[in-house]
Amino acid sequence: MPIVIQPYREEHEPAVRDFNQRLQSGGAEPDLVFFTRAEPRWLPRSDVASLYQEYFVVLDNGVVRGGYALKRQDFSFPDGVTRNVAYYHHPLSEGIVNKSYATIGAMLLKDAMSRSPLLYCLGMGGYDRPLPKMLISLGWANCAIPFYFHVAHPNRFFREIQALRTSPFRTLMLNLAAWTGTGWAGVKTIQGLRKLRSSKPASFTAEPVEQFSEWVDPLWEQAKIHYAMTAVRDCQTLRTLYPASDKHFTRLRVSRGGQDIGWAVVGERRKDEKYGSMRVGSILDCWAAPENALPVIQAASATLTQQGADLIVSNQSHRLWARALEHAGFLGSQSNFIFAAGKGLSALLRPFTEKQSSLHFTRADGDGLPRNF
Amino acid sequence: MTSSILDQIRGVASDLFNVPVNRVTAASSPETIETWDSTQHLNFVLALEEKFGLQLSPEEMEQLRNVGEAAKLVESKLQAGPR
Numbered sequence: 260m261p262i263v264i265q266p267y268r269e270e271h272e273p274a275v276r277d278f279n280q281r282l283q284s285g286g287a288e289p290d291l292v293f294f295t296r297a298e299p300r301w302l303p304r305s306d307v308a309s310l311y312q313e314y315f316v317v318l319d320n321g322v323v324r325g326g327y328a329l330k331r332q333d334f335s336f337p338d339g340v341t342r343n344v345a346y347y348h349h350p351l352s353e354g355i356v357n358k359s360y361a362t363i364g365a366m367l368l369k370d371a372m373s374r375s376p377l378l379y380c381l382g383m384g385g386y387d388r389p390l391p392k393m394l395i396s397l398g399w400a401n402c403a404i405p406f407y408f409h410v411a412h413p414n415r416f417f418r419e420i421q422a423l424r425t426s427p428f429r430t431l432m433l434n435l436a437a438w439t440g441t442g443w444a445g446v447k448t449i450q451g452l453r454k455l456r457s458s459k460p461a462s463f464t465a466e467p468v469e470q471f472s473e474w475v476d477p478l479w480e481q482a483k484i485h486y487a488m489t490a491v492r493d494c495q496t497l498r499t500l501y502p503a504s505d506k507h508f509t510r511l512r513v514s515r516g517g518q519d520i521g522w523a524v525v526g527e528r529r530k531d532e533k534y535g536s537m538r539v540g541s542i543l544d545c546w547a548a549p550e551n552a553l554p555v556i557q558a559a560s561a562t563l564t565q566q567g568a569d570l571i572v573s574n575q576s577h578r579l580w581a582r583a584l585e586h587a588g589f590l591g592s593q594s595n596f597i598f599a600a601g602k603g604l605s606a607l608l609r610p611f612t613e614k615q616s617s618l619h620f621t622r623a624d625g626d627g628l629p630r631n632f
Numbered sequence: 633m634t635s636s637i638l639d640q641i642r643g644v645a646s647d648l649f650n651v652p653v654n655r656v657t658a659a660s661s662p663e664t665i666e667t668w669d670s671t672q673h674l675n676f677v678l679a680l681e682e683k684f685g686l687q688l689s690p691e692e693m694e695q696l697r698n699v700g701e702a703a704k705l706v707e708s709k710l711q712a713g714p715r
Contacts, residue, residue, distance in 0.1 A: 262690045317690070354670075365674035366690045372678075373687065393671045397678070 262324070262363075264370040267297045267314035271323060275316065278323040278353065285356025293326045293351050301628065302330065302499070309333045309343055310499055315370065317352075317363055325352040325363040327371060330626065333491040335483045336607055341491060344604060345375035348382075348626045350390065368393065378601035381625040385595035400605040402615040404576045406594035407584040409450065409560060412569040413443040419535030419569070450588035463520065465558035466512045470503035474512070474519050475546070482548040486577065487608060489619035492546050500544075500628060507630070509566070513547070513558045521547025523559035524623065527568065529630055540568030543632040544623035549579035556583045578616040596622075637710075638703040644679050645699055648672060658700030680706060 267275070272295065279292040299312040310332045317325035327350040334344045352363035372378055383391045386403075395401060410416045417437035424430045436442025471494055479493045490496075501508050501524055511523045523545040527538055540563030547555045556573075563571045573589070574596045575581050585591070598620055600608055608614045622632040638658060645660060646653035649667045662668040668676070677693050680686070680702060686709050688696075696702045 262694055264690050362670045362673060362694065365670045365677075366693055369674055369677060369688075369693065370690060393674070396671045397675060 262317060262319050262366065264315055264317050264366065267294070267316045267326060269297045271316050271318070272297055274318075274321065274323040275326065278325075278351075281353065282351070282356055287355050291351060291355065293323075293349070294328070299328075308499065310496060315367075315374075317366065324360050325350070325354075325367055327351070327367045328626075329371060329375060331375070333496075335486070335489050335491055337484060337487060342377055342607075344377040344379060345371070346625070347371045347375075347378055347380050364389070364393070368397075372601060376601075376603035377607075379604055380599045381596070381620065383595075383597045383599075386597060391597050391599060394599040397602075399599040399601055400608060400611040400615075401597060401599040402576075402611075403594040404574045404596045404598050404620050405581045406592050406596060407573050407575065407581065407589035408592060409571040409584075409587070409589045410446045410569075411564045411571060413437075413446040414440075415537055415569045416446070417442040419537040420533075421535050422533035449590065453585055453590070454588045462515060463554035463558055464514050465562065466514070467562070468510045468512045471497040471501065471510060471522070475522060478519055478521060478546060482546065485549050485617075486619040487614040487617035490624055492544075500623065508543075509562055511555075511558050511562060513551075513555050515551075515554065520551040521545065521555040523555050523562075525559050525563050525566075526632065527563075527566070528572075528632060534570065537569040538567055540564075540566065540571045541622060541632050542571065542573035543628075544621050545575075545580070549577060552577075552580045552583035553586055556580070556587045556589075560587055560589075574620070574622050576615070576618040576620040580619075596625075637707050638700070640683065641680065641699055641703050641706065644683060645676065648675055648679055656699060658703065659698055661698035676702070684710060686710070 275293050276295060282291055294314055297314065299314065302310060302312040304311040304313055312328055312330045314328050315326060316323050328348050330346040330348065331343055332346065333341050335341050350364060350367045352367060353360040354363050380390065380394060391401065414437050417433045420433065423433060473494055475494050475497060483489060501510060508524050508526045511525065512519065513521045513523065523542060525540060525542050528541050531539070542556065542559040545555050545559060560571055573584060574594065575584060576598065605611060642653055642656040645656045649665045649672060651665055662673065677688050677696065681688060684706050686706070692705060695705055
């Protein structure tokens with residue numbers, strides 16, 4: 260079987276459609292389809308930008324048997340060096356539906372490792388999924404990026420949260436919590452107690468902005484040294500990730516005493532059956548020195564509440580951002596948002612058990628933009 | 633095929649698949665070693681690349697159907713020298 264892995268070109272598009280068709284007719288989950296267009300709609304390759312996506316396909320005598328995507332992006336490290344790192348995502352193999360191609364998944368990853376010595380994966384749906392199992396077997400450094408949520412409207416939360424309605428008993432208890440008001444009281448009490456742990460209320464001013472501009476650059480330069488690894492978040496990058504034309508995001512400029520201290524990007528997630536008909540807001544990206552995390556989180560949370568979110572969610576890897584979420588009344592829960600670093604990247608993050616809580620990763624660092632965050 | 637390369641690869645396979653080296657032969661393959669799954673196959677390829685300082689293509693990954701074929705491939709690539 261002469262197999263080659265090549266950059267995905269327009270001429271491969273019909274073969275990719277056939278590949279997707281074989282996956283679907285073989286019983287793969289409906290969302291397991293590869294990109295039907297060779298040119299990425301989000302972050303297409305550019306000769307000048309270091310932030311772009313590229314797709315690759317596995318060709319077996321002209322037949323597509325798999326594919327994967329790399330998002331290349333500059334990251335800053337405490338040694339002052341900015342390095343281009345690739346995010347490996349959307350690996351798909353015909354092995355899902357045909358055991359004759361069971362080795363394709365490993366070949367995809369091997370190919371990505373050859374193309375980018377600094378490689379990471381993010382998200383992946385939890386440790387029980389095949390990809391994180393494979394990465395752990397390969398010795399990749401890994402951790403779960405903590406997940407936090409804040410219930411803005413408890414009664415709607417208890418009525419709508421489908422993810423917790425896993426048995427008739429649980430469904431009954433959730434209905435009781437919604438109908439009797441005990442859920443409302445319990446949530447408000449727990450979240451209120453969390454807020455009391457905050458040593459002092461944060462003072463800040465938050466202002467929505469149409470687009471990011473040069474005021475974010477000093478914030479980037481001043482704060483980047485605090486993080487063991489963080490994607491570059493300067494003005495040019497933010498304008499690429501959150502273009503002014505995209506009205507789905509709210510960009511917040513957060514200041515104190517007339518001084519800029521940080522920013523956040525929030526938005527409403529697309530509907531997800533596990534949340535029922537709730538409106539779910541996401542603090543999908545944010546930036547500040549860690550000591551200013553709390554006012555940024557409070558600004559983001561208040562904005563989403565004003566916009567009508569019933570539930571607000573966020574994933575934050577840095578311990579002080581996680582603590583800020585707790586002090587803003589958020590509750591932690593089990594995370595299925597997994598970060599895994601290939602060996603080249605792991606070498607820059609040693610010792611990983613110490614560095615993992617100083618990483619700055621959010622939902623924006625995965626494949627979640629522009630809509631799936 | 634030189635015995636030293638085969639022996640070295642038997643050692644790699646023994647460590648990786650957690651099988652006594654005297655049970656790893658040129659005919660050992662995913663069919664005879666229970667722990668040799670697709671993930672461990674990738675580990676095997678990466679270990680060979682590191683030990684012998686070479687790069688294997690996706691097509692060559694497919695050719696590694698047993699320890700003996702791995703030894704033949706490594707030997708041929710070493711003889712061809714760096715490209």
